[in-house]
Amino acid sequence: MISDKLRDQTTRFTKEIQGLLNCTIADHVQIKAVALQVGDDRLFMLGHLLDKRTLTAHRFRLRPRAAKVELWMDVSFQLRLDAEREHLMVHKSFFGVFPSQDAKHGLFHYDYERDKADGYPDAHLQVDATSELFSTLNDPRCDTGRSLAQLHFPVGGKRFRPCLEDIIEFLVVERLVLARDGHEKVIEAGREGFRKNQLMAAMRRDRATVEAFVARYGIGSQA
Template identity: 50%
Template sequence: MATEFAVEMDTMLSQTVARHVQVRALAMQHRQERTFLVASNVQKNPMKSQRFELDTPPGRPNLWMEVSFQLRFDEEREYLAVQQSFVGIFKDKESKEGLFHYDYERRKGDGYPDAHLQVYGSSTTWEEVLPGRPLPKLHFPMGGTRFRPCVEDIVEFLIVEGIVNPRPGWKELLNTSRDKFQANQLKAAMRRNPQLVEDFVRRHGESLGIKVTY
């Protein structure tokens, strides 16, 4: 499952905005539990993701993207779930400066939202409202565990705002890839909320052609 996810992510990035990206899945041991790292241009020692260059318009600054997912099995050990993820856009291969980064950490314990966006920039209004708290330090909530953005949303943002050059056919590819992510999220939500599913089928099943028996 991790390898399949890596292949899908590699295809999506390679056929939309990336230059020379390779997304791989590597198994690792974390707190006596087998987990998987799915990441861009991943290195083994130490095991971490690396950035890849984006296809930017002529005369514009080069930009680099980093994508990383840590996966583990769910409580039933039936499906892989994202434990942590990171997607960032930076000005070069090593710099901490860039445009933004998006993080997700399941059951994050420091009071910040599990899914959040941090933007590299400055604002005099923000500085007046929150003295001593620069804009890059703020964590903007992004939909929580089930309704968080996906990498496809970030790629689409880069394209529609003219930040990167897209490949032909990018729209259809992104939509197909995003539809799969959203379907998986919906299935996960249904598994965790069986009463909600039962109530929905009880109310709408017949109109949807579902035979309802009690």
């Protein structure tokens, strides 16, 4: 069985993501969670109207500022407990923006895959764009025809990667989508929570740095 701790933390996270999207740039998003057993590990997959049979999340509509344009967003997570079986951990995530419900190419997408095995950065950005300069930089012996869209730009690694709030803010401030009144407070509150969680995770994994900080500044320092 999926542990109660994993299920409870996933339920809270599901509500947070659904609330974030519906209070900022989307309408009627329904984040669903499906439990999986992968080898000896247990995890949950999350996404809008996630299909239990195909484990595929549906994209949802955004409201672009430009008239007569469609814009869809794809958001999915894969969650499990950390090594100590205490804290919820994102194993994979995907945030992408596309012109239709089933388009293969879009504007951009952020990917995160913990301990990615193919040599690319765990957290990276890919932009569906072209560059004349980049085309001249390809090594003709191995990279002929490679496009800018195939580059994986590193974005902070597992600890300091962008969060969903950052992507939402980008879409709003670059005047690509319409947002709800008060979206700024929702974004900032969610981002502050994400950053605190990441900081706590970093501290748990680097006790020596925490001890060095306390030794230098003391408990309760505001530095």
